[in-house]
Amino acid sequence: MNLSRLKSDRRLSATAVIAVAWLACMFDWLWVTKLPQAALGIGFGLAAVTAVVWGRWACRLRAEQQILSSAVASVAFLPVWQFVVFSLDMLDFAEARAMSARVGTATAYFVGLAWVVWGLERTARKFDRERLAAQAEAAVKELSEAAILNENAPASATGERVSNPLDPEAWFYGKKSKRLNQSVAAFLGYSLAFFVAFLILTQVGGCEDIYEMPAGGGEQQQIAQVVKVQKVIRKKFVVNPFASISFNIPPIDEIKLQLTEITKHHYTVGYGAGAGAGFAGGTKAGKVRFIRLEYLGGDWDQDFGIGADVNMLIEYGIRTQQKVEKRTESRTISQLKLFPIGKSPPYVYMTGQKNIQLSKSEIKVLREYILDKHGMLFGDNGGSRNWHSRFLSMMQQVLPNVRPTPIPLDDVIHRIPFQIPFLPYVAPHGGKEALGWRVDGRLVCYYHPGDIGDAWADDHSGVSPEVWEACYQLGTNVIFYAHTEYAKWLEARRE
């Protein structure tokens, strides 16, 4: 079987169509996010199956067609890998997904590098052959046989300066160790190109990072204890003390209540007119997530993961009956850029106790996230006065025209869904008052001064149940507030 025969094969045209569809799906998945997940799954699945078929075909090729076989296998690797990543993403296997993405990227890099080396060697040999042939021809005409063997003979048989980078005799590779220099240049060039392509695919435009709230609705109201109002009709016994019949009047405690009415507060924690606990503007697949910010200079991952902030997410789900993600996540500040407007997280959590080092571009990203994407920052001082100052100074740069003010105990964020009668804290690292930054009446940053994250952890840092329970309630309120404000904003945008 050769290429000319292949071209006539119908399979090729079918593969071309599937490849175009795969590219379209990729484009949507990475940048547009318009297609439903099922459609993407079908597109990617089809491409992966096709790739496997071609891979099997390549394996059956004869040894002399090894290059073609390798090329087909290399190309087929991409849709298969991409399908694995997509599937793991759909199945919520976050760690496996991340691992497969990393392994796949590394494999793609090395496969590409192998092709670069192969191509380079092949072209270099070709140039060498041509050069030798030219030199031989010239020697026959003009030079003696000794000149052909002379290592110091001019690079080009004609004495011209070579500029083709594929030719190891190119002038910019120097006079010594030309092959080595060419290999190093090719390696660096390829690595740079791969890195740039990687950045474009993962950083520019955004892809997997969309945040969708759980669909539904509810009221932005305080959770009250369930109250059962029971209307009781007591049996009345009219007894004639002079009657000849003896009555056995039961004591009051034994009288059975005849319930005629039971009422209770019954409403859903959420915002909007949809059914079930959730938010207007959410999606069926949407869930409440807990995303924390990674930053340089400090311990951003304090109380991160199972046994720590995951507890808060679980508690949020229990208390609000809304759908929540199983795990908490983290993103760098730059990655906030990847979330599109309208599909970005309503809040992000930030904690630590050391330093906060942000670049100017990160400050800009944060500002855009807060103002343009209607986000909210949930800051939590994890353990020092220094972090308090750093956080305040960061916010001064992010929002220079907004001054932090203490958040009152009767503010919406402290009342709904749970009434917080006091500010609970583990230790007063940054004072004893929660601070807020407001833009047009909306809290765009809630700063807790006393390590609320520690109270969410498994051992609750040894604080009293009253305090850690209040910390869960406060966490719930902040997350709920951010989602409600986001849902209101989405509704307003739609109108």
Next chain:
Amino acid sequence: MAGSSTRVKLLWIAAILMALFVLPDRSAQAQKLDVLSLEGWAKLREVERYQMKIAEKYYLEKNYKVAASEYEKFLSLYEASEGAPYSLLKWSLCLIKQKKPNTAISEGFQSIIDYWPDSAEAVASSFYIARAYKDMGEVRKAKKAFKEVVSKHGKHLVAVYSLVDLADLASIDKDEDEQVAAWKQLTFDVARTKESKSYCEKASQQLASWSFRNGKVDDGVKALAASYPEEEVPTRVRDYVRTPIGELVKSDETREQGHDVADKTVSWIRQQVPTGVAPEPKELSKNYWLLSADVLGYSKRPEKVREAFTQIQKKFGADDAILQRLGDWLKSQGEYDKARIEYAKFENKIEGNNQIAYSFYQEQKWEQAVGTYTRNLSLDPDNQAKWNQKIAETWRYGRKIPQAVAVYRELISSDPDRAETWLWNVAYTYHHYGGNFKEAIGSYRQCNNFPSNLEQMADCHRRLKQYKEAIGLYGQIIGGSQSRAPWALLQIGYTHEQSGSKEKAIQAFQSVCKRYPKDRYASTAHALLQDKYGISVTLGGAKDE
């Protein structure tokens, strides 16, 4: 007859003067927003007064929760009383103090405006609503409310407060026009009363600084002239032109403007020098000339300052005040030797020596400084203690411990009234400058300023690795000083750490978190436990109501 009528007139005048003196300043009283006027108290019935007094007592004790319930009780008992709006106002203020401003606005201040719109409390409420919005960060609502207060109650003190807040809000928004408008209103339009005076003065200073920064020297002067008597204005101009000029000359782009502002200011100050008055007010003229030299100094043009001082000396001679200013300026230019030449010319030799010695001290030339101060010992026998103290301090900063201690010891006997202070200085010198901890402990032991003496002694023991003694002293502090107890307990933890008792240190840090969860040292202990020992159970936790 004529005599009797004059006597009657005199009696009338005396009576009026007496009345003015005895009667309280009613306008001032009415201006206080959260105090019930005397007339208000007079209108209350005895039972009402009794209940109100109870509530006021708790309010003054800052027990706002109880006070709020007492004011509420007043309202439910005496709803129709004259004191009802006041009681509701104070209840709302209690809520503000309890961090519930939203409730205070909706259920308190707004109700006063709705039910008693003509009362003094309604005026106060309208301002408190605006202030509550501002404190909550609701800038738009606050601005609107403040503007409403100014337009509705322009003559009331609330308008002054509102203008101050409006200027502040404008500064957050970086709205210079609005800020300047508020300052101008406060400076030029608001009537100065006992309550408003300080706000108007502050606004005039801010307006002046802003004007100077923008090159409007005349406007700046005008603003200051609205707040200060004529003879004081040049000094104030010098004071408030300093920062703007300093900022302008710092940058290459605005340096020219800075020089221009300085020149205009100097020219204005010199214009104020009285001319054609007999006898010539020399002191005043000299003062104005010196002020102008100061302004030239701010513009960082040494030649001009030198020139100015030459002119001043030509005009007024070289008295101590002029020499002092010249010397200080030379020191600011790093020319210490030249400064000392000027100080040496002082007529008051004692002060001259003092200035020379201090300049040596600033240059860390300890021996020369002590030598110069010593000369004053003989020149000024009445102030031996003062000069000895300076000598001792100089030795101390120069790390000449035996000499410093010797002088302090001499002071203990020569100035027995302040023996405790000198003893403390002996101990402190040994401790912090000499590292002679045993000697320091001995001296601290004789001091009575608990708990500072025990704190220092404990530190000395720790440095001597006598940990048990240190812990004992910290224990005494915990027992005797409530305010320093958290700190002392934390120090016990550190001391255990130093002695290698890790478990005891952890226990001590946990105790800080547990016993003093609201204290800032609980934060330190909590962080230490987590970072250093990896212990998450820190036993802290508190709530702030």
